Structures are given as C-alpha cells and as structure tokens.
Amino acid sequence: MMKYIRYIVKNDEPLRIADDSTSQNGQTVTLRYIPGTTIRGYIVNQLVYTLGEQFDKYKRDLISGQIVYMNAYLYENNRELLPSPKGFYEDKTVVTEKKEIQNVVINGEFDDGNKRAGLGKFCYFKDQCIYYYNVETGSDMKILINKRKQDDKQNVFRNEYITSGHTFVGYIKVDDEELAKAILEVFQKNIFLGNARSQGLGKCRVLDIKEMPEDFIPYQEYAVTDDAENTCYMMLLSNTAMRDNRGEYVGLDLKYLEEKLGVSNLRIEYCSTSTVNVKGYNRAWGSKIPSITMYEQGSVFKLKFDGSASLENMLKIMQSGLGVRKSEGFGRVLFLKDYENIRFKMEEKHRAEDFTQESPNGNDMQDLKILASNYYKKEIIQAMQEKIAKEMQEDKAFSVNAINLNNSQIGNVRGLLEANRYDAYGTETIKRYFAHAMEKEQNTNVQKQKSSIKALKDTILPILDQPLEQTLGMKHFTKIMGISVDELISEEELQRMKIDYILELMKFDNRKGVK
Template sequence: MKVNYTIELLLPAVTASLGVIGKDIDVTVKKDKDGYPIFNGKHIKGILRERVYQFKRALGVEEKEIENFVNNYFGKEGNYIKNNSFNQIRFSNLTIKDKKSYANKINVEKLIGNRYGIRINRKTRSTVPQSLFNYEFLSRNNVFVGSLDINDNIKNEDLKFILACLFHLDKIGGMKSRGIGKVRVKINGNYLEGENGVVETKSLDKIISELKREDKKASTELKTDEFVKYNYTLELEEPIVLKSIELGNYIKTRNSVQGSTVRGALIEYFCRKGYDLNVLKNIEASDATREDNKVSLASLFETKYEIKNEGNKKVKIDKVISSDTEYKDGTKYERSSSSDFKATGNEISVKISTKLKSAENGMLFNTEYINNTKEEDKNNKQKNEIKFPTENIKLVGDLKLPKEISQEKFIVYIGKYKFKGFGKATITIKKYSDTNKADLEARINNLSDKVRKDIESKIGKETEKEIRNEIQDKDKKVICFDLYSDMIIPFTDIYDAGEQFLMLAGLKDENLKFNLKRSFINTGKLEGFNIINGVRKVDELIFTKGSVFTYIIEENACDSILEKLTKIEANGLGLRKNEGFGRVRICSERGGK
C-alpha cells in the first residue's frame, strides 16, 4: 500500500547539503537537478527509524525485540529475494509540493534565505577561532510531499505504531539543535486527531481503515516452458545509483543499465505478487539502451576541437569505415566518450548512532547518482533557471516473460538504495518487433563497400601508408561484430581477443581473418551479487559493451556462414545470456561520417 504524507515547515529548515569550497555559502540547500529543494529518502528513513527506536524504548520494549522490529521494517544488510517477506518500507524523496509556484516565487518572496553561525567550544563556552560560517535555509511555510510503500500484509498494530511515529516527527533536516527544522505532518491529507490549531483531523484508526490494500496473491500459475518476447520501455521516475566500483565508502556509478539489473527488478516485482520464483528465474532481459536503440561503439572517434567550417561542432567518424587519423585541417581524431548517461551528482551522507545521536567515526559516504531527467541543451540553459516541467529519461530493450502475465506496465526499483528514494522506474511492454530490419547480407555488403571505398580513396596518395596492409584484401567481404552489451567470456585470461572471439562464436574454422586496424576492443572485469540468495558472484572477464571485432573473408566463404551469423544475432554469445549479456549486432549502421 502507498501512504502519502505532507510535511509543512513551521520554522526554517536546512536540507543539509555541503557547500562548495571557495564559494560564499558554506552549507547550501540541497536541490535536485532542476533546482528544486529536496529531502532525500535516506534522511526521512533515518529520522523515522530513530523515532521508532525512541518510542519503543520509552515503552519498555527489550533491545532485542526493538532490533528485530527495526530490521523487519527498515531493513538490514542481506535482504534478498529468497525467503524474503518483503516487509521493508520504501521511502520516496521529499519534494516541493507546488513546483510551479515555487519556480515563480523564488525570486519574489525569497523562499531561500541565509544566516551566519559560529561554533562554540563546549568546555570553555567561548567561540572557536575562525569558526564563522553561513548557511542557506528554506523559509517557513514551504510544503513537501512524499510517500511510504508498505507491505499490505503488515500487522495493524505495527502499521499503527509506525504511522504514529511518522505523525510525531517534530524536526527535520540539519542543525536542529539551533532551533530550526520544526515541522508538522499530515498523512493522506489529514492531521492526527488532537492536533492543535488545525482542521481536517482524523483518528489513526480511521486513517488506517481508509488505506487501500491490494491482493498480492497471484491469479494464475506460471508454466516454465511458455515465455513470450516483448519490447520494453524503461522510464526513470527517480534518480538511480548503478554501482560500478565501490572503494571504501565511495560508490562510482555505471553509465548504462544492464539487462541483469532489469531482470532482477522484474523478478523481485513478480515475486512480491506471489508468483513462483523457480519460474521467474527464467525471465530474460536485454540492456536498456537509448530510445534510438543505438550503442556508442568504441570505433566512434571525433575531432579534438570544434571545427569552424562544420558549424563550430566536432566532426565524428567511425574508424571501421574510415581510416583517417586527422581532419582536413590537421585536427586529430580522438575516442568519442558518449554514453547512455553519466553521473550528475553526489549524495553525501553520514551514519548517525541511534544511541549517541552523533555521527559514527569513519561513516561518511559518497555516492554518485544519475538523475532521472534529460540534460538541458547547453545553448538554452541559463544560470539558476528552474525548468518546468522536465522530461524523464526513457530507455528501450527487449525481454521475455511468462505467457500468463498479461500486465503491460510495472513499477519497479533498480540499482542501489531502492528503499531510500532512488531507483523508481516504470516498465511498459508491447508486442516484440525487430528494429534491426535490414537484411544481414545487405548489411555486410553495405559495410564492405564503404571499407573498399575508403581504401581506394587513399591508394596513390600520401595517406596510402595508413591502409597499405589492407590493399590486397580490399575486394573481400568485411564482417563487423558490434557488442550491444557486455560479453562474459569463459576464459581466465585474454591472450588473443580476435582468436578467442571466433572460438566463442564457433567460427574458428571459417577462414575469417582478424582486421586489427579496424577493431576496437575494451575489456574489463564484472563483479556482482545474486539478488535471489545473496551469494557473491565470481569476478568474470568481459569484452565490454561497444567493443568492435572486424574480420575479412572471401565472398563465397561469407555466403556459407550467413546462417551461423543469423543465429549469433538471435542468441548472443558468451555466458549468462539470459541476463542480457552477450548481445551482438553484425555490421550495424555506423555513426559519424
């Protein structure tokens, strides 16, 4: 069930974002990418957890029982799908209620102010030298909205206790000891009965009785052998954290949504609905890519600087079909670093000791996150301008679901911190259609013609040295394998990427000659956990998404392997293909000139 609540600022409040070194403000109001103030779900979860702990202790409940209650509803490390009762509460971010009014009034009514403060030495009761600082705050009467997602099977007495604790949150944000941050809470549009000076009050029992509970029991049984393929669109509703590397308390995010991430989110969604986990394990999903369904290939290069004759834009080429090393004016080409998206901010937080009410030593966390809205055009972006409305990022892919599932839209949660205001997304599915409609043989012929023309254009010129080793093979067919997802390889070492790829593809004996000059291969190591039972997966070697393997072959030999190539596109290569790894496109349309 969803519990919507509103928090009204009775006094100014600080969202406790760190300031920027060298700037005038030491502590700034935390804002989202579009400029609106925000309280992260992590913060709300922390203060509600603390209030639950305080009330339980005040009632004389034993520590062990309190710990079990808190772990059950606020989570603990190791919450995985298998044997999970899904009782953990999910917290959304607190966002400004009326964004349009806020955007219009921000400069008129000064809804954000700033103050000066100074630190006091508690022992000497005198000021600490050079401790003067200033901080921004949100003015009183700002209203924020958020929601809690609670399991429908929660016991009534537990739900009543948690909502009572929510009603009795009296302060929010940072610097509460300085007399700021006082708030008042409404749940589903109502104040708690007995609240002074307000209308629209209801008893807690009445509020709980009006909450809508869904029947989580699955309406049909799933069969293991009947799966249907769909196209899906993934729309990001909240910022997401996709862990790439974790270094101590620092988490670096990935720049793409892997198929395994989408698959895991779907398995969890349907498992919550009561479907058989053993059948759900057979769900398959591809990586979520941009709406044009194209991947930024490693063969894509661009000029180091903008070119005046090209409208002050960088010129892009694909090195599979062009062997140029520099633009006509001598500007060098370098790797293009475009990706599906990139980190747009950092969430910095500290762990607070429930007992001591102070920060725990060494518990400062820094997490990169990706915003859910599209980047603004740099030419149209103005400093401090608030845009309304904003458009969510949409990604596409394909997946396989049990035939009995007829639902077309799912709200899922992906990445880390799913219970703390990150990762909410909507998946919409429709009947599968292949967007790669061009015939495979036609694609091979088209690419081969472009490569041949590139070689012929340099013969007899100073640039002939760039393609000298390819002249004798210019009339042969060119086959290019583009990785549309990471490919997990069953090797302990990479000693000859071109040869090992042919072994994986079953093409080692097909007289394919590796073209090193027109191949662009990146490798890496894949880490991860099994979300079903929490077992850490063994690190595996991968050819990373966007890598390009190029081969040449005689024309008659090419005709004989077309069937094999078609199967490679349909089935993929490498390990864990059901999780979206190993997707391959052959001779896909090249970007650039």
C-alpha cells in the first residue's frame, strides 16, 4: 500500500537550486521551491552509505516509479501553500490591501485595461480570497579566474539564491515499509541540498518528518468534495507534459484524461497557462537528457464534458498524477473546490523565523531565547520599514542621483554589498573596496563630473559602523525577556541587516529616478 512521508525543512543557510529553463549566460536563477529531483538525489546518495551492500536491492525502486518524490513548496503559519494559479486579472491603478480580481478562466472575459494580477509564487485560498506569498531571494557575484575570455578579461557571473529562513513542506510516496524506514532514518536533523554546498550554501534543518495515514492525499483541503457535473477546474501542482498514443509529447492528452475521468466529449473550454522548457542530467550516462516543453505549475484548465466525473476518479488522478516523469514530482494535479468563487487577493508577508518552532532539545530557556530573538528582529525590521517609508514621504532618501555617480559605479557597489551579505568579514571587504577606489581616483586625478565615489562612501560606511538602532532611530534595547540582546543576534546577522537596509534605500532611489 502506497504511503506518503511528509517532511518539513527550513533552510538555515541560503539555498540555491539552479533553474536551467530561465538562467542565462552570466547569471544563474534559482528555483523558488525544492524540486523532487533534488530530494531524490539527496536520499539516493545517503542510502548508498547507510544501506551498504543492500543498496543494490533497492536501487531500482529508488529511481523508478515505485517511489514518487514530490516538490517541496513554501510552508507558512502551519499552512501548506500551493503554487499561485494563473488566469487572474486586476486593475493596476487601484491600490488596496484586499483587492478585487477577475478570473478569466471562468468565461474568458476581463475588463478592458486590466492586466495579469500579481499573485507572488505561492498562496492559499480562503473565503473567496487568494492570500499569496513571495519567496525572498538574493544574489552574489563571482569571477572565474581560470576561465578568461580571449581578450583576457575575467568572466564575471551572478548567482541567485533563496535567502535563509524559509520553510518548505514536501512528500515522498513509497510502498515498501523497509525502504520507508530507511528514508526516515537518513532524513533527520540537518540535510544539505542544492548548489554551492562547499561554499556554505544549502544547509537545511528537518523540522518534522512522519508517515501519513493510508487514505491521505496532499493538498486535499483545496480539492473537490463531490462529483462534478459537466464542468470542473483542474490546476497543475507541478510542471506537466503527457504523451499521446503515438508516443509524442503533448500538453494534455484529452483522450486519456477523458477515460480516467469516466466522461465523454472532454474538451478545454478556457485555460490560462504558460510553458517551461524542462531540462535534466543523467549521471549514469554522463550527459544531458532531452529537454521537454511542459505546462508550468499553476496553469489552470476549465474542463467541459458530457456526464459526471466521479469524486473517486478525480481523487485517483490526484493520487497517481498525469504524464511523464511522475516519480520526479512532475504531473501532480488538483481538481479545485470553489475556484470560480474567488474574487479577491491579499498579500501575506513571509516570516523569516518560525515563532511556534519547538526547540530541538526541549529546553525552556532555548525556547525563550528563540522567542526573544524573533521579537527583536521583528522590531528592527519594522523600524527599517518605517524609516524608509518616512524618507520616501519626505523624498530625501539615499540620494544616488545627488551623489552623481554613473550607473556602472552604482552597480558595482550594489553587487559588492549583495556579495558580502553573508560574509563574516563583509564590512571589512567593503571598507577595503572604498579605500582602494578612493586611492585610485586620487592617483589618476579624475576631474569628471560623475566620478567621485567619496559621497557614496560617506553615506554607506557610517551605516555599517554605527549601531543599527541608532541609524534607524529606534528604542535602544539592552535586554528582551530578561536576555541580553548580545545573545539574541550575532554580529554577522546585524551586518546583514545593515546591508539589507542600504540595498533597500538604493532600490528606492532607483525607483524614484524612473519617471
């Protein structure tokens, strides 16, 4: 009997899982979720060591359809989030906290002038409203010293990553009790995922892992609860492609889906979709595998048919998935409940820390310290937001335009700040950069209007040097809940928050300059 293992992990360090479909030369973009292929790779590599000679016994099952490794998506406020659905439009000129939106998938219509609604990356549905979240990302810049171009210039490239502090939930579907037990044993405490693990990225903490009841179906709370008469809405939980009866790739094989639903004359009345070019690499062959064009997760289809699609048939499809590479997490679908009733959207904020998280050793003082640390960080973040909002209102924030530098100089400084956010010696590196830049300017006697970097140095370095509370004009804390603030936040974290504050000011100034 197939069972689901549910795992919840939190990335204590930045996490980078390259998105080959959108990455370009010189820049690597990260996925905003943990794909099933990443989880499969970690488990297989760990079981090679833990099972020893027995590994050959399970090797075929681990990489075949006997085990399904589903994608891990964002987990917020003890709630499992879905990929944000496509098909919603909004009036961009209206700005409200809870905003009305229109669903084009219902009848193919929306008001003139409306544009695609921004719904972040993940969401949940409640009371006719989509509550959506974004995944916070950062980037670093590196130089390939040993791979110079013919003109002998160093090859500079930028890598994006998910910032630390996000929580993800995913599932592994397995039908072998011994193998399930082995997976549970290796998926404990800290695990390391994604790219650049040797550079300190990818460390994730397992917050919870357990077997689910036999009748459990992931994300069933969003699914239909009754038979569907003539119409249903199907959303893709992961990228999906199918093969037709000739073996050729198609988006949806309606004949196959018609048979599985037990209906006739199945057709797509309306839909809202996008496609993605899914690539892969076979380590056994030592080469890339052929890419596949798939419908992207979040694509929504309004299906019309003659007859009634039974709840049992729809649940079976949700359990088994559709199309190719299902064992890697592709082809997961959801038949939506009350989807046509959604009329509003509202943004929710990601919490970098989990207030309800249990301490690993159950120590009460450790729990109190976690709570106090989160409270202090929340106060700092709120003070940052208020300070930036005030300066925006007074139109006097970090004035790059007043400093009068050219775009390349500003870009270099911004890249330097981003690259040193997680470096323990980042502040010293930034100071050395400005010292070198000032010395270079003096030696070359540059007199051009957009040349001096001194004003930028005089703005940034005081923020890095002085206490963050003083910069933000916030209340000075010595203790929180009886614990010294020095124990609640490290110097590295304070440095990162200072750099984040500078970057936000620079972003504001950049937007201010755009008319």
